[in-house]
Amino acid sequence: MPDDPNSEFAAAVRRAGVTIPDDRWQAMREAYYGMQALLKVLDDPLAYEDEPAVLPRYDMGAKP
């Protein structure tokens, strides 16, 4: 692990339970931070009534 083991990325890798070879560590690290930068928009406030798109529908598929 060519990185500070306490870094956010190293922790994310441990949590995911995957192994990244040393020669791909830097590329994956950059990808991780690039992805997190793109996802900042998900931190924008949402209203309580903004429910997720994927919700169970128990009226579907109930017919024999």
Added chain:
Amino acid sequence: MSAGPLPTLAAAGRRIAAGELSPVALTEAALARAETLNPKLHAFIEITAERARAAALRAEREIAGGRRRGPLHGIPYGLKDIYDAAGLRTTAHSRLLLDNVAAGDAETTARLEAAGMILIGKLATHEFATGGPAFDLPFPPARNPWNPAHFTGGSSSGSSTAVAAGILPLAMGSDTGGSIRLPAAYCGTVGLKPTYGRVSRRGVAPLCYSLDTTGPLTWTVEDAALALQVLAGHDPRDPGSAEVPVPDYRAWLRDGVTGLRIGYCRAFNEDGEVGPEQASALDRTAQTLAQLGAEVSEVALPPNAQFQACARTISHSESFAIHARDLRTRPELYARVTRERLMLGGFLTATQYVQAQRLRRILTRKVDALFESCDVLLTAIVPGPAPVLEETDDGPWRRQQPLASVFNVTGHPAMAQPCGFAESGLPLSAQFVGRAFDEATVLQVGQAYEHAAGWVEKRPTLATL
């Protein structure tokens, strides 16, 4: 049969009905073209010649006996190798599934078989319908028939190659973030992503349950309508399948666009860094539609960054959930690019996934609202013509913000089709988008444009192969 490209579904169907063309001759022509071109184009992972010949003979006898099943009876097709076909391997272009023989048909396969179509083979894909063109897999990546040095797009790469090269008039693809429409755009074919839930996904290897769609790649819009007619419909064994009536997709196909309202998403295209050749081609597409009688006005989609945050969070999270065990225990079996892109999903949090699904509902509502003043949207699907294969982004994180996944997020039907050619001779493409479950109007606009523009007449010469 001539040695040229296979006729379209519509043309072949008419000739078979008239007794001018035999399914056996048509199948032999497809097999011959596949055998000749596949060593150069790598469209097929497996050519199922014996099975195809037996099916063609059966079709010929049925038709001769007055038992023609419909307009697709006796016509060849192909399956992206994530679709199950009983007794054949479904490899997903991966080492992990090299010995995976399907016990039954995917619902879509079953519908095409019931329509009397002839399976010619299983088609190349990006591994597990994600990743990118990879050279460290058991099968080579498919090549673009317009210029094999250029990217086919993906992930339904073999499907677009086979249709563009005139080997097949219909190939099935899947679309989670553009995987039907991107290769259609780069290879100059029609690619239809139906509304989420319109066509069954059962028996198709999943990438992302809440974004995956299945649909056809064809040479013409009419052929897309013919294929969708067979494919569309509720499947009670697919939890995402919708119970929505299926119209006659050809009923309005030739009604033109007079009075239809087209919302041109010019600003969205500029946001997506669409290049000058592609932008001009889209402007001309809008002008053509206006000349045909459509009311064209500019409309604004929400920012692409919001769609991308949604699409990537949902897609990466769900695909990691599907592949987590293999990524942890035998990662070396994946191509590097697939492995790294799939692994990114393991770094996301549950909170991010839920927030993305909440934003997804908001974005869907906003796009639905655009359809109060428009019947169909016109947008870019790619920034320009196919890039050189060696310059294709193979890093774990795609640098370019794709335009295609917008309508996977919202679920609306979207169709890519040719809208011109770049100076390099490579195809350019437009995307038409409709209201949920209104594929019929998308097809109607696409048909009118295709007929007026005439790009459909130009085939790749295959001279450089």
